[in-house]
Amino acid sequence: MPASIELHTPRLLLRRWRADDRAAFAAMNGDPEVMRHFPACLSPEQSDRVAERIEADFAEHGFGFWALERKDSGAFIGFTGLRPVTFAAPFCPAVEIAWRLARSHWRQGLASEAxxxxxxxxxxxxxxxxxxxxxxxxxxxxxRLMQAIGMRHDPAGDFDHPALAEGHRLRRHMLYRLSRADWEAGR
Known part of the structure; x- marks a missing residue:
């Protein structure tokens, strides 16, 4: 099992999850505004299952969706991280970057920092x-966040998400990519 990685930014600690993160995580996943681009809000039990999957990623890969903790308050505010894509798509195998923050922490540059x-x-x-x-x-x-961190839309890679039924309002997805070479050039 790889050693887990912890990251620091000026305002954030990206760390492994703790049991006391789960209530705030469930509240965030139950917020209709936070979840408006997902099929549904999550119940506390569903939210706990997501947290368990995230922990399993760390156990298997040594990385995953890190819990975001504000350094100034110690508050759990969401997650950001990397995870192997788990569904079949033409662009796979691939590692995705994703984020989700509690609404009270939006528009502060925290997601892009993480x-x-x-x-x-x-x-x-x-x-x-x-x-x-x-x-x-x-x-x-x-x-906008994807573009701000240097990712580029790949229209040829846009796809219908296989976990969503034909005709579902969220089925169509846009694919963004960033290569290590482009990231290094943009630093």
């Missing part, structure tokens, strides 16, 4: 050649 740290870790410490991210066409905030 995402930049996760990308740096992926390219330098983990040796990834490329990182992908994807979202629905309506999720303009995530698309």
């Amino acid at each position: 995402a930049r740290a996760a990308l740096a870790c992926g390219f330098t410490r983990l040796g990834l050649a490329q990182v992908v991210s994807f979202t629905t066409p309506e999720n303009l905030a995530s698309q």
